[in-house]
Amino acid sequence: MSLIRTYGPGVLFAFVIALVANVVGRWIPILGGSVLAIVLGMLINQVVTKPAYLHAGIAFTSKKGLQYAIILLGTSYHFSAVISVGKESLLLLISVFLTAFVATYVFGQLLKVDSHLKILIGVGTAICGGTAIAATAPILKAKSKDVSYAISTIFLFNILAVISYPLIGQIFGMADGFFGQWAGASINDTSSVVAAGFAYSDAAGQSATIVKLARTLMILPVTAFVAIIETRKNQKQYQSESKFSLITIFPWFILFFFMAVTLNSLGFLPVWLTNQASSLGKFLIVMALASVGLNTNIKQMSQTGFKPLILGMLVWFSVVTVSISVLMWLQ
Secondary structure (H helix, E strand, O other): OHHHHHHHHHHHHHHHHHHHHHHHHHHOOOOHHHHHHHHHHHHHHHHOOOOHHHHHHHHHHHHHHHHHHHHHHHHHOOHHHHHHHHHHHHHHHHHHHHHHHHHHHHHHHHHOOOHHHHHHHHHHHHHHOHHHHHHHHHHHOOOHHHHHHHHHHHHHHHHHHHHHHHHHHHHOOOOHHHHHHHHHHHOOOHHHHHHHHHHHOHHHHHHHHHHHHHHHOOHHHHHHHHHHHHHHHOHHHHHHHOOOOHHHHOOHHHHHHHHHHHHHHOOOOOHHHHHHHHHHHHHHHHHHHHHHHHOOOHHHHHOOOHHHHHHHHHHHHHHHHHHHHHHHHHO
């Protein structure tokens, strides 16, 4: 009962916004429920002061809702599709990582962006947005201001991607698989990848999710590498004040996603159950995005300064350009 009292009001509030967004999204399919949920959440956050009792539930939905959604979506996947997409995307993902980190270093040096902020924006763009930033920040002992800058910058381009990608895909008549791989490889945050993918088509959404999860797994070697570099820079301080733990940073929801894929691949899940789980997963995505919107302060984002914003834009544009170029070359 205490959990219901703590989280229930905020979760219910996000549920209502997601429900409205889904209904309106059917009338405006070019936007869809996901985009409308973000926009509605942001608008509500600007004009209404949220009661304190909503905060815990909204934060819970924005952080955990997407993870539960991806696990549920895993019930509709087969390992044959996962392996196929993974093989096809290997060169694409390597290109994205190299582009993101080289662009971050070069443009970061030119713009004279603080080193910690530069790294946070780089890992956020290369891997998985806010999750990668949150995992890397403690290793760097980054200031809360830098973390806020990085997340705000990454989130801005997530919103642009969710809105623009399906439109671009339709204008150029992209095939579902092509669009899914492009979205999965070049959109920063997992929620935005899934939202943009499924807004285009179910097939594109599945492809985008697999590619994005492959990117997300890179959080392990990248954060380990950052930890090693930081350790060498100040070994005594690192050993006395900070402990690097793979258990802490590992995205455990991916493990449960593959467990769901395994159960479905072995034929343990009936079709009616996978259909219901997939529908619920898609709705949870809309709820999570509504909660993200409710936690977004446009004024604070505008105060993060131009240099981090320009850096994020240049790095993201580099990733977008290289990823679509590699895909066209592979085609």
